[in-house]
Amino acid sequence: ENGIDAWLRYAALPCDVQKAASIPAGIVALNDTKTSPVYTAGQELHKGILGILRKDLAVASTPTNGSSITIGTVDAFTLTGGALPELDLKGDGFWLSIKNDSVQIVGQNERGALYGTFQYLSMLAQGNFTEVAYESNPSAPIRWVNQWDNMDDTGTHGSIERGYAGPSIFFAEGLIVEDLTRVSQYAHLMASIGLNGIIVNNVNANVNLLNSTNMAGLGRIADAMRPWGVRMGISLNFDSPRTLGKLTTADPLDEGVIQWWGDIATDLHNHVPDFAGVLVKANSESQPGPLTYNRTLADGANLFARAIKPHGDAIVMFRAFVYDNKINQTNWKADRANAAVDFFRDLDGKFDDNVVVQIKYGPIDFQVREPVSPLFGHLEQTGSVIELQVTQEYLGQQCHLVYLPPLWKTILNFDMKVDNKPSLVRDIVSGERFNQKLAGYAAVVNVGTNTSWLGSHLAMSNFYAYGRLAWEPTSDDVSILEDWTRLTFGSDRTIIDTITKMSMESWPAHENYxxxxxxxxxxxxxxxxxxxxxxxxxxxxxxxxxxxxxxxxxxxxxxxxxxxxxxxxxxxxxxxxxxxxxxxxxxxxxxxxxxxxxxxxxxxxxxxxxxxxxxxxxxxxxxxxxxxxxxxxxxxxxxxxxxxxxxxxxxxxxxxxxxxxxxxxxxxxSIKDEQDRVGNHPWRIEAEDMELDGYTVIQVDPFETASGFH
Ligand code: BDP
Structure with missing residues (x-):
């Protein structure tokens, strides 16, 4: 068990539990196109049931006579005459009905059918054979992952900014890797928790991602993820027209620049017809941006919005993380926390309708505790996306156990009371509060090539919970954890109790120390x-x-x-x-x-x-x-x-x-601790009191604690 299968192990249930399961005799997946999520769902169900119940069910693509688990979209069900109740499914939603001899998994779209299948499999894997019949819809349309993977064109193997689990699964030596097995495995994990999009490269973006070899590579990444319903997008570097295109400017209102980005968008679309969108970090931490050319941030966002508009429903995720990292410390009134609202408040209404603003949960930067970013609530005419971090950048970098959902829920449940009306953050990012079509969630995950994905087995509960909360932010953080534990380590009560207790203690403890x-x-x-x-x-x-x-x-x-x-x-x-x-x-x-x-x-x-x-x-x-x-x-x-x-x-x-x-x-x-502990370390052996008699070089694990990262 090296962690590669994460919560999708499909470990065999004990024999007596297996016997109690009564499931239909076959699987019908109503699409036989190999790249379609419904086809994938059929294969996944076959694999899962073989593992969990040791039953080898046949998979067909058209209805059979016997009892079956049928997977398909509402449209496919309608065509094949399967009777369905009146449904009210939103995008990516599903209907799951489990009755002894018949299971129906019906998606509003192909992706929804795949999500319903994973839900069914999750129940089986936890030995839950109850009959159910319900609809499930995601809270928000955007449920994405951000990877901060570098291209590393100067030689080394794709490093990851704030990644703690080895090099990139996407990039090496300035190119997209040949073997994309890990990429499709990643998409598999994402799909199983309802995540539908990914930005594959660092927000501090390398322009070389847009050269012709890499465009083709992006096409390969998208192909690897498509069967899992995961759409791919990329981070862009605002200065690309100058640095890559050799234009004299990157001014967003310049005709030549507009044309250049238009061509890039066309090229991208040719390689990735279902391109998800672009993520832009501009005028932040020395990154270029529209302000460099005396244009507004909205001008910058709309430049990309218009370039991608002709090619489907791709979106621009424009980051609200805009600030100057050379703040004058002697200015008593200077405050980085003010930046997001200062920059964005007056731009509400100025963004095109395929732009959303991606806002870190707090006004600074993924700290152990921050108040909610006040920008949530100031954008009524533009969709808001909340940015979370699964990678534990400031929180122990996966060397410390910190179960994050309690932190995230503190943010999501906070009431901004905009105009004195209830305005929970989770209702703002679902699009509900301000009636936005586009809104949702993005999390910086930064998995790497380490077989445990995040470098730590327990850290994976955060990734799992992220998907579950983006789907349903009111879900209970303890029950999410228990599901994850059963799927990852088994159903023994001691295992569940131990992991739950430690995990639930971990964020408060981390904050305290x-x-x-x-x-x-x-x-x-x-x-x-x-x-x-x-x-x-x-x-x-x-x-x-x-x-x-x-x-x-x-x-x-x-x-x-x-x-x-x-x-x-x-x-x-x-x-x-x-x-x-x-x-x-x-x-x-x-x-x-x-x-x-x-x-x-x-x-x-x-x-x-x-x-x-x-x-x-x-x-x-x-x-x-x-x-x-x-x-x-x-x-x-x-x-x-x-x-x-x-x-x-x-x-x-x-x-x-x-x-x-x-x-x-x-x-x-100079204030003494009442218990006189502070400054008093009777048990500590100081380095000065030790003697060094030589040293040996060893392989350090975890590698990121080693000098030179090796
Ligand atoms: C900070 C990270 C830095 C990122 C930046 C960002 O330290 O590596 O580039 O945020 O989000 O948290 O753009």
């Missing part, structure tokens, strides 16, 4: 974003600041005295954050600059809370290796050992975090 009260992840901001480095939080151009000094800490983001950020929310929410008294403790230092001795609602001072929380969080991480021991012998040795190794590492690293942060603030504030 890395940075609490809304101060953000106190990590190495200017470098790898890994490990503690509170001293990097100030004096950097990225604007991720704590403004800590000897007496006080926190960013004053109020309107009356600070950067004005809290005023970007709508009245009720703005008023809550404006006032220290009504700001929740977990975001206190995000919004306010307070003395270390400020009392929290718990009665503790800020600094004592800091000390205690870091001890508490690290103490929880200490229990993980022990908790994990409970599953020894209940799961395969390979995955048991690999997870044990990471949990052991996390337990140690949590101590490093705890002591680094606590010592740093003790040093800065």
């Amino acid at each position: 890395t940075g609490n009260l809304g101060i953000q992840s106190l990590t190495d901001i200017t470098g790898p974003h890994y490990g503690p480095k509170p001293q990097s939080q100030d004096g950097n151009g990225w604007g991720q600041w704590t403004r800590a000094d000897a007496n006080s800490i926190g960013m004053d983001r109020t309107v009356w005295n600070g950067t004005g950020y809290s005023g970007q929310y709508f009245s009720e929410v703005a008023a809550m954050y404006e006032d220290v008294e009504t700001t929740p403790d977990d975001l206190l230092l995000w919004f306010h600059h307070v003395p270390y001795t400020q009392k929290l609602k718990s009665g503790k001072t800020v600094i004592q809370h800091f000390y205690d929380a870091h001890y508490d969080g690290a103490a929880v991480a200490q229990t993980f290796p022990k908790q994990w021991e409970a599953v020894k012998g209940l799961i395969d040795t390979e995955r048991y050992e690999e997870v044990a190794f990471r949990l052991e590492y996390q337990a140690g690293h949590a101590l490093v975090w705890r002591d680094a942060i606590n010592d740093f603030y003790f040093n800065m504030s």
Whole structure:
């Protein structure tokens, strides 16, 4: 068990459970075109049932006499005379009806039929043989993955920005790899959780993706993913007309530039007829963009929107992550958190109708806790897509267990109260609140060639849960986790309880040992974003600041005295954050600059809370290796050992975090810990007290912790 099959193992159920299953005698997949998702669904069902129940069912493409599992679109069912109830399916939705001798899996489109099939298989794999009859529709039309894969045309094998599981499955040495087996396996995983699109290259895009060899390569990627209903798109570099096309400008209103992008779009369409769209990072972190040419961001987005418009329903995902990473630290009012609303608020209504704005969940950058980006709510005439991260860039880079759905649900369930009306983020990104046709979800996943996909078996619960939540954001995070666990490791109660307990403890613990009260992840901001480095939080151009000094800490983001950020929310929410008294403790230092001795609602001072929380969080991480021991012998040795190794590492690293942060603030504030733990490390053996008598070079695992990444 090396993790390659993730939650799609189709492991055989115990014999007595297998016997209890009564399923139809054959499979009918109402499309025999080999690249069609319905055909794929038939094959997948065959494979799954063979694995789970050890039954080898025949697959036909036209109705048979015997009892069957029939898969098809509503149209195909209508044509072949299958009786269906009145259905109200949305795009990609499905109807699933399971009765002893007949199972109907009906998609609004081909993709929907495939999703329904995976749902049925998921039930069988969990030994759930209940009869059901229901419709299921996705919450939003856009449910995409972003990969930040580089082309690496200077030689090495496709690296991945903020990827922690080996090199790219898509690129190597400036080209698209020949063998796309992993790519279709990836699409297989995506389809099984209802994801329907992917951007394959880094948002910091390499123009060479658009050369003619790579255009053909993109066609091959799209072909590999199409049978799974996954549509492919790419990130674009705004300057391509200059750097690749040798034009003198990339001005979005220049005729030559418009023509150039039009030709690129035509070319792309020729290779990828069902091209999904383009993702654009512009005028951010030194990337070029329309502002460089004194044009608006909307001009930039519409340039691409018009280029792709003639070729089907492809869309532009324009990122709201626009800011200058050389923020002047001496300007007390400067605040990176203000950027998205400042840039985009006045552009509402100026984007073409095939543009959506992709907004990171918080105003800064995937921190362990952020308030919801206030931009959700300011775009009423343009669809919003929420950007999440499965890759744990700031959250332990998959070397730490952090189950993310509780964080995501905090965001999705937040009420922006736009115009004093209920405005949950999940209803904004479903398109419902502002009546948008295009809206949804994108997650930076960054799988790599490691057989476990993310470099850590347990991290895969985040990927699985991402798809499940994008489909139905009200789903319960614990039951999603339990489904994932049963599918990935089996149904033993001890396994489920152990993984659930650790996972549900993991985000709060991580927040506690890395940075609490809304101060953000106190990590190495200017470098790898890994490990503690509170001293990097100030004096950097990225604007991720704590403004800590000897007496006080926190960013004053109020309107009356600070950067004005809290005023970007709508009245009720703005008023809550404006006032220290009504700001929740977990975001206190995000919004306010307070003395270390400020009392929290718990009665503790800020600094004592800091000390205690870091001890508490690290103490929880200490229990993980022990908790994990409970599953020894209940799961395969390979995955048991690999997870044990990471949990052991996390337990140690949590101590490093705890002591680094606590010592740093003790040093800065000179306020003693009430329990006198901080600065006191009786059990620690300092490096200075050791003697080095030579060293041996070893293969480091996980590789990303090694020098030079090898
Ligand atoms: C930050 C990452 C950086 C990305 C950037 C982005 O550190 O690698 O390029 O976001 O999202 O989180 O564009």
